[in-house]
Amino acid sequence: MNVRNPGIANFGITVIQSRHSVRKFKDEPVPPEFVRKALECASKACTACNVQPWIFVQVEDRETLGKIADLATYGKFIAGAGLCILVFGEKDHPFVIEDCSAATQNLLLALHAYGYGGCWVAGDKTPYAEAVRALVNVPDKYKLVSIVAAGVPDVGGISLVEKKKLEDIVFHEKYE
């Protein structure tokens, strides 16, 4: 393959292909400079018409993490995370879900690139979204789109879940 930007491409593809959800964390913090870098990456995500309708709430307080874990149906492991980042979007913006999802994926990829683990926990369309928003005092012009739990992985190595084969999901020119 003739790669146009070998350094960036090789590293980028490796990060994307090896990203995986991590739900078990060591009792160690993620250094603030890495959290900031991940948030910077989130802020660089694609966003329709460059509206950037997002805000991010970084939560490290153990008690608050516990409360979010209690609320999140499939996010009990947030209680043991080093931190979580709550991704909120302007609820009246038509592309709020797309934009905030792109930012969420950037967060996960950046954390993974630095060797930290993360997992996307559902926010939008959940029964607890409003309670999480109220818990962290975010005004109601925003809605919770996602929660990213993050920390130092407490798992042995990388374990990738199986993904669908390209042959089954990619079509040339037309569906057939």
Ligand SMILES: Cc1cc2nc3c(=O)[nH]c(=O)nc-3n(C[C@H](O)[C@H](O)[C@H](O)COP(=O)(O)O)c2cc1C
């Ligand atoms: C919109 C969305 C919501 C998700 N919600 C949760 C969740 O509430 N709890 C959880 O443990 N994982 C959640 N996940 C993570 C998925 O379970 C995970 O990405 C999927 O199983 C594939 O595994 P991988 O991330 O290791 O590739 C969510 C992912 C997405 C995109």
